[in-house]
Amino acid sequence: MINFTQEAGFGLRRRKRAEARFQWAGRGAILISLAFLVIMFASIIGNGAGVIWQSQIAVTVDLSAEEIDPENIGDASFNSLVKKGLRDAFPEVEKRKEKKRLYGLVSTEAAFEVERQIQANPELLGGMQTLWVTASDDADLYISGQVDTDLPEVKRRVSDAEIAMLDKLLEEGLARETFNRGFFTNGDSREPEIAGILSSLMGSALTLLVCFALSFPLGIGAAIYLEEFAPKNRMSDLIEVNINNLAAVPSIVFGLLGLSIFLGYMGLPRSTPLVGGMVLALMTLPTIIIASRAALRSVPPSFKEAALALGATPVQAIFHHVLPVAMPGMLTGAIVGMAQALGETAPLLMIGMVAFIVDVPTSVLEPATALPVQIFLWADAPERAFTEKTAAAIIVLLTFLILMNLIAILLRRKLETRF
Amino acid sequence: MDQTLIQTPVADANFVGQPATPTPPEKVSEMEQSFIQARKANVFYGEKQALFDINLDIEEKRVTALIGPSGCGKSTFLRAINRMNDLIPICRFDGNLTIAGQEIYDPAVDVVALRAQVGMVFQKPNPFPKSIFENVAYGLKIHGMTSSKTEMADRVEWSLKSAGLWDEVHDRLDQPGNSLSGGQQQRLCIARTVAVAPKVILMDEPCSALDPIATAKVEDLIDSLRKDYTIVIVTHSMQQAARISQRTAFFHLGKLIEVGATKDVFTNPREEQTQNYITGRIG
Numbered sequence: 001m002i003n004f005t006q007e008a009g010f011g012l013r014r015r016k017r018a019e020a021r022f023q024w025a026g027r028g029a030i031l032i033s034l035a036f037l038v039i040m041f042a043s044i045i046g047n048g049a050g051v052i053w054q055s056q057i058a059v060t061v062d063l064s065a066e067e068i069d070p071e072n073i074g075d076a077s078f079n080s081l082v083k084k085g086l087r088d089a090f091p092e093v094e095k096r097k098e099k100k101r102l103y104g105l106v107s108t109e110a111a112f113e114v115e116r117q118i119q120a121n122p123e124l125l126g127g128m129q130t131l132w133v134t135a136s137d138d139a140d141l142y143i144s145g146q147v148d149t150d151l152p153e154v155k156r157r158v159s160d161a162e163i164a165m166l167d168k169l170l171e172e173g174l175a176r177e178t179f180n181r182g183f184f185t186n187g188d189s190r191e192p193e194i195a196g197i198l199s200s201l202m203g204s205a206l207t208l209l210v211c212f213a214l215s216f217p218l219g220i221g222a223a224i225y226l227e228e229f230a231p232k233n234r235m236s237d238l239i240e241v242n243i244n245n246l247a248a249v250p251s252i253v254f255g256l257l258g259l260s261i262f263l264g265y266m267g268l269p270r271s272t273p274l275v276g277g278m279v280l281a282l283m284t285l286p287t288i289i290i291a292s293r294a295a296l297r298s299v300p301p302s303f304k305e306a307a308l309a310l311g312a313t314p315v316q317a318i319f320h321h322v323l324p325v326a327m328p329g330m331l332t333g334a335i336v337g338m339a340q341a342l343g344e345t346a347p348l349l350m351i352g353m354v355a356f357i358v359d360v361p362t363s364v365l366e367p368a369t370a371l372p373v374q375i376f377l378w379a380d381a382p383e384r385a386f387t388e389k390t391a392a393a394i395i396v397l398l399t400f401l402i403l404m405n406l407i408a409i410l411l412r413r414k415l416e417t418r419f
Numbered sequence: 420m421d422q423t424l425i426q427t428p429v430a431d432a433n434f435v436g437q438p439a440t441p442t443p444p445e446k447v448s449e450m451e452q453s454f455i456q457a458r459k460a461n462v463f464y465g466e467k468q469a470l471f472d473i474n475l476d477i478e479e480k481r482v483t484a485l486i487g488p489s490g491c492g493k494s495t496f497l498r499a500i501n502r503m504n505d506l507i508p509i510c511r512f513d514g515n516l517t518i519a520g521q522e523i524y525d526p527a528v529d530v531v532a533l534r535a536q537v538g539m540v541f542q543k544p545n546p547f548p549k550s551i552f553e554n555v556a557y558g559l560k561i562h563g564m565t566s567s568k569t570e571m572a573d574r575v576e577w578s579l580k581s582a583g584l585w586d587e588v589h590d591r592l593d594q595p596g597n598s599l600s601g602g603q604q605q606r607l608c609i610a611r612t613v614a615v616a617p618k619v620i621l622m623d624e625p626c627s628a629l630d631p632i633a634t635a636k637v638e639d640l641i642d643s644l645r646k647d648y649t650i651v652i653v654t655h656s657m658q659q660a661a662r663i664s665q666r667t668a669f670f671h672l673g674k675l676i677e678v679g680a681t682k683d684v685f686t687n688p689r690e691e692q693t694q695n696y697i698t699g700r701i702g
């Protein structure tokens with residue numbers, strides 16, 4: 001009788017068990033890595049989500065003509081106006097030290113915010129006005145419920161007196177949480193409550209722009225030449241090996257190269273997206289060349305042959321028929337390279353893009369910093385409120401990285417469906 | 420439509436990539452020789468020799484079939500005629516190969532000019548990943564053969580009609596070339612080749628990827644193209660060679676065994692090897 005079951009011998013039971021063991025090991029590995037991913041995302045999002053909200057405090061300021069000359073708004077002392085407003089709200093506060101605490105409830109930026117509101121809306125002038133200003137980072141911690149009041153006072157950033165004042169403001173509806181636009185529209189600042197990511201985001205964008213403009217044409221040109229024209233001999237083998245090695249060189253080495261050549265020898269301006277982009281271009285070039293060569297190689301040779309047999313020159317055959325087909329693959333490689341460059345910190349530190357930049361850069365020749373460097377700077381800052389900013393900046397960076405990789409995947413899909 | 424594109428006299432064949440120079444007087448005597456002439460043609464792939472001392476005459480405006488068992492060098496010889504072998508770095512040609520009296524392995528010959536006048540159709544249909552119209556117009560564009568849009572459209576229409584494809588595709592010229600059936604794609608490739616008015620069309624097993632009906636259509640097409648073009652076709656089908664060719668050359672192990680009128684080669688071969696091959700004893 002024939003037996004087609006597991007009992008048929010052939011060591012089937014043992015082979016089946018080995019198979020199952022391997023599959024479970026694989027599943028376990030995936031599970032562990034997924035768990036780490038989830039923990040990482042949860043902790044980052046948990047830390048950074050608070051950035052969406054920002055605390056504001058309402059201050060009633062005297063905007064009558066005695067205090068502010070309507071013809072000459074900028075001359076007024078908004079700082080003392082805000083302080084006076086705060087004193088009026090808490091008339092019981094008298095001691096110097098307590099007054100200082102009171103003033104510390106609002107951001108040092110509050111005076112400028114009042115001035116800006118008036119500049120934008122001069123009708124406010126002429127009497128008492130209640131204006132919302134940004135709360136200080138410590139006040140924000142309490143208002144957003146991040147202060148553990150059970151702790152002894154000395155272990156808290158916010159003292160009992162401050163808490164009493166904030167409680168009163170909250171009760172009277174003079175403190176609130178609003179959407180934090182400033183995080184996306186402000187530059188960096190020493191004050192966490194008004195520090196934003198726009199300056200570093202722009203710095204990153206400009207740097208990547210330079211990087212792409214340099215590395216994409218250069219990389220594609222090199223790839224086309226190496227793949228289609230270069231004679232296959234020892235020299236081209238050597239170049240090939242070196243390009244592959246270059247792709248594995250630590251990025252800080254490229255930073256040192258940029259420091260000595262672009263800054264030291266060529267004398268280009270320090271800390272600028274121009275130099276940052278050039279350094280990152282050096283770094284992404286091998287990635288782009290390797291990906292582009294793979295894309296070129298995947299194009300069926302029959303297109304090129306057909307064009308050559310019609311009397312096209314080799315360059316025509318490649319530019320008219322091979323390149324259009326290889327382009328999505330090349331772009332995919334370039335985007336992956338750009339995503340790498342976006343997350344790169346070390347080479348930018350070497351060329352001085354680690355500066356404290358408040359102004360949003362508008363050209364590649366202005367000093368700038370980049371998102372990952374900003375994260376590094378904030379993570380290093382002593383103020384407790386910067387932890388939240390750090391996590392939020394990481395979320396922004398990850399969002400851009402995921403977006404770029406998504407575009408790369410979509411492009412590759414498109415390439416695959418073309419044949 | 421520019422008539423000169425189609426009817427270029429034989430003596431004008433010019434592969435040097437420069438304007439045709441006046442025919443030297445001694446050319447007249449060479450008119451006697453056949454259109455394509457191979458003399459002691461040897462082809463090597465690196466150390467390995469693929470063709471041995473081939474002496475073959477191919478007549479103008481005839482269909483010449485190259486037959487022989489696999490690996491005997493038919494494709495190698497065909498690709499030597501438009502120098503596609505140059506693309507293989509290890510491939511080397513030795514000997515003489517003239518077209519209309521011009522040595523095509525002469526250093527002055529520009530392969531681009533040669534290939535513009537010696538077209539090729541491949542075994543597997545390989546339309547460009549572009550529209551049907553673009554496929555046919557491509558050669559016209561790169562050679563600057565037409566001076567206006569309408570002239571180009573006329574020329575494309577003429578080419579598609581020559582390839583017997585116009586009626587099937589005239590209402591969808593903007594669709595991709597690879598949306599056609601295999602047989603239609605192969606005729607599109609033929610249309611693309613005739614569009615640039617070559618003197619010679621080389622075909623390497625053009626029907627091997629097609630079904631019998633599509634094959635019949637392509638065979639009819641080849642027969643109708645005979646009056647304007649010199650055609651060299653490689654085929655594995657003895658019946659096909661008998662149906663469409665006027666002359667047949669039999670290759671074996673890199674040597675040319677026999678060449679003659681197709682009728683004679685098939686009914687009354689001079690060589691025993693040919694006899695064995697056409698009766699199916701080798702191959």
Ligand SMILES: Nc1ncnc2c1ncn2[C@@H]1O[C@H](COP(=O)(O)OP(=O)(O)OP(=O)(O)O)[C@@H](O)[C@H]1O
Nearest residue numbers: 464467469487488489490491492493494495496507
């Ligand atoms: N690119 C190449 N490199 C090295 N040798 C080659 C190459 N192409 C062909 N050859 C060799 O040259 C000889 C002739 O090949 P060729 O392709 O001309 O044969 P064929 O007659 O066309 O065969 P088939 O009928 O199978 O197409 C074969 O021995 C083959 O191995």
Ligand SMILES: [Mg+2]
Nearest residue numbers: 493494495623
């Ligand atoms: Mg062949």
